[in-house]
């Protein structure tokens with residue numbers, strides 16, 4: 001069965017992610033969101049790895065929507081915390097809240113991270129954002145890609161752009177936190193930007 005590669009369901013309701021994905025994929029691809037499929041059943045992110053969750057969501061939502069579906073799973077790995085919060089990044093300080101309460105949960109997650117590493121010296125505060133993407137049809141996985149961004153966790157929030165852990169994630173090469181970057185600057189270095197560009201490169205052969 002062949003699918004329209006110019007129309008893709010993005011399996012997220014996070015507006016921050018949708019904006020980043022649209023600006024990386026470009027206008028020639030029309031993105032549908034889960035909000036376009038009101039009765040679609042939510043798929044639980046219960047995998048042990050980012051890859052597992054991305055695959056599960058892409059295949060699951062492709063089956064229920066009958067559209068090509070792009071899913072990502074992403075998060076923050078802090079070396080001093082043995083890779084935590086990892087796949088639990090969104091739920092680190094408690095269960096995922098509704099979309100409207102995203103800022104509140106982001107703030108609680110940040111507070112928990114700062115507390116846990118308050119005594120960790122600067123040189124041991126290395127961390128990375130990881131993003132795994134999976135494009136699937138209702139029948140099978142079509143393309144997968146991964147991107148990472150290395151940085152340092154700082155002790156207080158700096159900057160107001162972006163979402164999630166951006167205000168405490170300092171990028172040495174930019175001398176700024178991710179929350180101080182413009183959308184274009186973030187896209188050019190971010191884990192999600194890298195994963196999307198790798199995916200887009202592979203999509204060229206299918207378009």
Ligand code: IMP
Nearest residue numbers: 072073074075076089090163164165166
């Ligand atoms: P997901 O929606 O299950 O992929 O959850 C990812 C979680 O990881 C988000 O809720 C954020 O807490 C964190 N995260 C992922 N990407 C980013 C980013 O680009 N900036 C800041 N936090 C991020």
